[in-house]
Amino acid sequence: xxxxxxxxxxxxxxxxxxxxxxxxxxxxxxxxxxxxxxxxxxxxxxxxxxxxxxxxxxxxxxxxxxxxxxxxxxxxxxxxxxxxxxxxxxxxxxxxxxxxxxxxxxxxxxxxxxxxxxxxxxxxxxxxxxxxxxxxxxxxxxxxxxxxxxxxxxxxxxxxxxxxxxxxxxxxxxxxxxxxxxxxxxxxxxxxxxxxxxxxxxxxxxxxxxxxxxxxxxxxxxxxxxxxxxxxxxxxxxxxxxxxxxxxxxxxxxxx
Amino acid sequence: xxxxxxxxxxxxxxxxxxxxxxxxxxxxxxxxxxxxxxxxxxxxxxxxxxxxxxxxxxxxxxxxxxxxxxxxxxxxxxxxxxxxxxxxxxxxxxxxxxxxxxxxxxxxxxxxxxxxxxxxxxxxxxxxxxxxxxxxxxxxxxxxxxxxxxxxxxxxxxxxxxxxxxxxxxxxxxxxxxxxxxxxxxxxxxxxxxxxxxxxxxxxxxxxxxxxxxxxxxxxxxxxxxxxxxxxxxxxxxxxxxxxxxxxxxxxx
Numbered sequence: 001x002x003x004x005x006x007x008x009x010x011x012x013x014x015x016x017x018x019x020x021x022x023x024x025x026x027x028x029x030x031x032x033x034x035x036x037x038x039x040x041x042x043x044x045x046x047x048x049x050x051x052x053x054x055x056x057x058x059x060x061x062x063x064x065x066x067x068x069x070x071x072x073x074x075x076x077x078x079x080x081x082x083x084x085x086x087x088x089x090x091x092x093x094x095x096x097x098x099x100x101x102x103x104x105x106x107x108x109x110x111x112x113x114x115x116x117x118x119x120x121x122x123x124x125x126x127x128x129x130x131x132x133x134x135x136x137x138x139x140x141x142x143x144x145x146x147x148x149x150x151x152x153x154x155x156x157x158x159x160x161x162x163x164x165x166x167x168x169x170x171x172x173x174x175x176x177x178x179x180x181x182x183x184x185x186x187x188x189x190x191x192x193x194x195x196x197x198x199x200x201x202x203x204x205x206x207x208x209x210x211x212x213x214x215x216x217x218x219x220x221x222x223x224x225x226x227x228x229x230x231x232x233x234x235x236x237x238x239x240x241x242x243x244x245x246x247x248x249x250x251x252x253x254x255x256x
Numbered sequence: 257x258x259x260x261x262x263x264x265x266x267x268x269x270x271x272x273x274x275x276x277x278x279x280x281x282x283x284x285x286x287x288x289x290x291x292x293x294x295x296x297x298x299x300x301x302x303x304x305x306x307x308x309x310x311x312x313x314x315x316x317x318x319x320x321x322x323x324x325x326x327x328x329x330x331x332x333x334x335x336x337x338x339x340x341x342x343x344x345x346x347x348x349x350x351x352x353x354x355x356x357x358x359x360x361x362x363x364x365x366x367x368x369x370x371x372x373x374x375x376x377x378x379x380x381x382x383x384x385x386x387x388x389x390x391x392x393x394x395x396x397x398x399x400x401x402x403x404x405x406x407x408x409x410x411x412x413x414x415x416x417x418x419x420x421x422x423x424x425x426x427x428x429x430x431x432x433x434x435x436x437x438x439x440x441x442x443x444x445x446x447x448x449x450x451x452x453x454x455x456x457x458x459x460x461x462x463x464x465x466x467x468x469x470x471x472x473x474x475x476x477x478x479x480x481x482x483x484x485x486x487x488x489x490x491x492x493x494x495x496x497x498x499x500x501x502x503x504x505x506x507x508x509x
């Protein structure tokens with residue numbers, strides 16, 4: 001069973017200039033012994049083809065599978081049509097990047113206002129139209145694409161479920177950031193979207209039992225992707241603890 | 257006791273040129289991919305600014321790594337042009353300061369002279385010896401060693417190197433012995449402070465070379481260096497494995 005550690009976890013190091021994308025790949029492969037990479041787009045210095053070819057070579061050399069590329073700055077809905085179009089172009093460029101890197105899943109957010117808790121009809125129609133388009137392209141290239149319960153309306157369980165039902169494509173999925181929901185159904189958000197989960201950002205600031213229960217719920221719902229972990233800025237040692245805790249759950253399953 | 261093996265970061269100069277490794281990624285590699293110690297070529301340090309060097313020091317400490325050597329290009333002592341000589345001297349002082357912040361066990365600063373020359377003039381020799389004495393005095397205050405490598409120009413002639421060693425005559429002075437697999441290695445052995453084991457040695461007279469130095473009383477690191485600039489992770493892994501095989505054989509002898 002695959003475990004991954006999202007590169008945003010090391011965001012403070014990237015900002016300090018002490019971890020670039022290649023250092024991240026070396027860290028996940030050799031420090032933590034993972035066979036996966038899980039990239040935030042801002043860990044990439046650029047999405048120019050030449051650079052991406054180097055990153056791809058870095059993945060291949062280390063025999064790493066890129067389980068997700070999480071893209072900020074490409075969310076679908078922006079009120080200003082010009083900005084919306086700009087984001088659309090950014091999204092297309094990152095689909096190129098995901099395909100160049102062989103990403104198994106790609107996260108592009110739905111967008112809207114940060115404090116919104118409901119998509120308007122206009123937003124919803126446009127978002128669904130775009131996800132259908134992205135999913136068709138992803139299907140043609142063997143990966144899945146979709147939003148994360150990240151911010152705004154997409155972080156409300158029933159809104160995310162409504163979106164999933166409307167897009168209705170096997171190449172569409174949700175990046176589930178566990179236990180990060182808003183609204184009345186927030187406590188059950190993980191379970192509400194479980195049928196559509198394509199990747200995870202496991203929250204590890206919970207007790208062992210709660211972590212194990214969340215993972216078991218996803219497994220029982222048929223989740224077969226990587227167990228991706230994201231910490232909001234961690235030391236190497238703290239990230240090591242998170243990986244060890246997730247591995248402990250998986251070992252428990254293996255040993256029964 | 258852990259093997260005293262290091263990998264010179266120059267071994268990854270091809271990846272560095274492509275932008276696919278930096279010093280922090282290199283430290284991850286030596287610690288977690290190879291399980292050896294750090295050995296930094298200054299070409300991998302974009303600056304010797306204190307704040308940056310402190311970041312590298314913290315990265316060494318976080319990984320529990322020792323810095324076997326700081327290998328400095330662009331600070332060789334002799335240049336015919338006095339301005340360039342002075343600029344190199346300033347570079348050498350900055351490199352020594354960096355080495356001290358990083359806790360380098362040894363620092364390599366070349367002697368200089370023309371690349372195709374095979375002897376030092378008296379004027380060159382006098383300045384070179386004077387500077388190495390100055391550097392060695394400073395090194396002794398901070399507990400490390402400093403000296404040249406049999407690298408290029410007159411310093412690749414063993415007799416010239418031995419003459420420098422005898423003239424400097426300081427316990428904090430030493431030679432970075434880049435094994436050539438010839439009798440010159442043995443001549444420099446008494447002063448060896450660090451080593452470079454290149455591919456032609458690790459795939460050639462490796463055990464004889466290492467054995468000769470061990471028998472001469474060498475206590476430093478076995479520094480692995482690679483030069484092709486291609487497939488470096490895999491090529492270096494072969495070299496590390498070769499060196500470990502020798503050390504393993506010695507342990508079990």
